[in-house]
Amino acid sequence: MKLSFLRIVVQHRLESTFxxxxxxxxxxxxxxxxAADAADQVSTASGIVExxxxxxxxxxxxxxxxxxxxxxxxxxxxxxQALTAWKGVRPAVxxxxxxxxxxxxxxMNFRSSEMSxxxxxxxxxxxxxxxxxxxxxxxxxxGGGFVAGDSSEPRYDGESLAAKGIVVVTxxxxxxxxxxxxxxxxxxxxxxxxxxxxxxxxxxxxLSWVQQNIAAxxxxxxxxTIGGESAGSISVSVQMASPISRDLFSGAIGESxxxxxxxxxxxxxxxxxxxxxxxxxxxxxxxxALRAMTTQQLFESTGKTTVGRFPLTVDGYFLTEDPMAxxxxxxxxxVPLLVGWNSAEMGWQALFGGEEPTPGNYNKIVHKLYGDRAxxxxxxxxxxxxxxxIRSATDLATDRFIALSSWKWADVQVxxxxxxxxxxxxxRPRPPMVASMGNAAPGLAGGIIKGPDxxxxxxxxxxxxxxxxxxxxxxxxxxxxxxxxxxxDDYKVSQLMEAYFANFVKTGDPNGPSLPNWPAAKAGExxxxxxxxxxxxxxxxxxxxRYLFLDKSN
Numbered sequence: 001m002k003l004s005f006l007r008i009v010v011q012h013r014l015e016s017t018f019x020x021x022x023x024x025x026x027x028x029x030x031x032x033x034x035a036a037d038a039a040d041q042v043s044t045a046s047g048i049v050e051x052x053x054x055x056x057x058x059x060x061x062x063x064x065x066x067x068x069x070x071x072x073x074x075x076x077x078x079x080x081q082a083l084t085a086w087k088g089v090r091p092a093v094x095x096x097x098x099x100x101x102x103x104x105x106x107x108m109n110f111r112s113s114e115m116s117x118x119x120x121x122x123x124x125x126x127x128x129x130x131x132x133x134x135x136x137x138x139x140x141x142x143g144g145g146f147v148a149g150d151s152s153e154p155r156y157d158g159e160s161l162a163a164k165g166i167v168v169v170t171x172x173x174x175x176x177x178x179x180x181x182x183x184x185x186x187x188x189x190x191x192x193x194x195x196x197x198x199x200x201x202x203x204x205x206x207l208s209w210v211q212q213n214i215a216a217x218x219x220x221x222x223x224x225t226i227g228g229e230s231a232g233s234i235s236v237s238v239q240m241a242s243p244i245s246r247d248l249f250s251g252a253i254g255e256s257x258x259x260x261x262x263x264x265x266x267x268x269x270x271x272x273x274x275x276x277x278x279x280x281x282x283x284x285x286x287x288x289a290l291r292a293m294t295t296q297q298l299f300e301s302t303g304k305t306t307v308g309r310f311p312l313t314v315d316g317y318f319l320t321e322d323p324m325a326x327x328x329x330x331x332x333x334x335v336p337l338l339v340g341w342n343s344a345e346m347g348w349q350a351l352f353g354g355e356e357p358t359p360g361n362y363n364k365i366v367h368k369l370y371g372d373r374a375x376x377x378x379x380x381x382x383x384x385x386x387x388x389x390i391r392s393a394t395d396l397a398t399d400r401f402i403a404l405s406s407w408k409w410a411d412v413q414v415x416x417x418x419x420x421x422x423x424x425x426x427x428r429p430r431p432p433m434v435a436s437m438g439n440a441a442p443g444l445a446g447g448i449i450k451g452p453d454x455x456x457x458x459x460x461x462x463x464x465x466x467x468x469x470x471x472x473x474x475x476x477x478x479x480x481x482x483x484x485x486x487x488x489d490d491y492k493v494s495q496l497m498e499a500y501f502a503n504f505v506k507t508g509d510p511n512g513p514s515l516p517n518w519p520a521a522k523a524g525e526x527x528x529x530x531x532x533x534x535x536x537x538x539x540x541x542x543x544x545x546r547y548l549f550l551d552k553s554n
Contacts, residue, residue, distance in 0.1 A: 096121025128218020160476025
């Protein structure tokens, strides 16, 4: 009995020793686990957010962070309002709702779960391991003609660029009637005597959020570059012109389009008149009646809205004068600018409609468009054969659509800005669609047509890079686009363009080791641009005479 009792005591002591050792080990390990969890939590000015954790790339991702109060009820058609702080930890693992929009573009692929007026959310990709790293920041605005688009689109993911040492932010902004509606009663109730431009004020609020909070994610608020494509590029140019935004960033990237021609800003009185006409047309005689409409009622009333119906506005607050006057006077943001466009932004079909691309039809179309100046156009965009017609008509359609405004932006920034300007032409055509796409075909201006009639309604192969084609290349997101059969050459072009963008965000200069030299444009000297393709190189500008003529013809 004594021996058995002794064995029990010894065994108990050994087990206790093991348990104590195990507890000590747990105590030592658990703080490390908490520390790892805490690394996914960031304290913003409005509260703590918890992201998705560290990815295999070393990048941490935070999705769906609110940067303003939901613009609902009486906040519809008001500038974004400051957030109310929340208690506890807010999950940041899902994209916020996308802003109200109709299905306009076939190439848009959303991962947001719903559509709502409550859509003012942003996303952050950061490689920073500590909050005091002060990494450069890119804030990117999506495209979509100011009537569509969302930061949840895979092509805007920031992980690839972030892995190169950059904090990337994408944000939503209101669209269509919710983002650009001007009305005399709105102007009257505004302390700034302004209306319209709510989407641009959303972007301004997002930039202000970045200034206040990005250091907590390891970013440097003094090194913020803004960028975007199409409407996003127009946004960049107009943020440069706004007196309340131009001090919120230190660099700018514009891909295809500017406010200096593409979707230009109109006077407040004109925007108010359009707003009144719309309100009258839907039987809403007052602002109270408009605000009383449900989201769905108002949304359905704009079902036939076209791009530009609710325009950007020189509202007297966000924009105090026409942006062209701002740039011409040198009153825009003086920051390094990287700007360019694609080689086939618009197809020749945009000019011809259903007509055949013959020299005779081309001649008639040019005379209809330019009247007694048609011969000048025919000398600048000559065409004596069908092949030449297709090439010249593509160039003319591209320039009229978006290249001219991009060129004007670069040109005036070289003349009146005080920082370097780097211009590009993206010329890499997309490869064919993958066979599994079935009933799909390329559409106009980079879009995609889907359905049983796609093959007959679709466009023939483009002569170059179509509108929006460069986004996945520049942001390192080719693999997110399952539509096209990407080749090693496509990934080579993407690596080059992404490196240029990353360098520019970091230093204000796209150049770097092993990259083709990209000279900055200089006032008073022949313009230089870099042609981005499988073989990329700097070239002198060849068609300045075209842009000078088109600019005078507007």
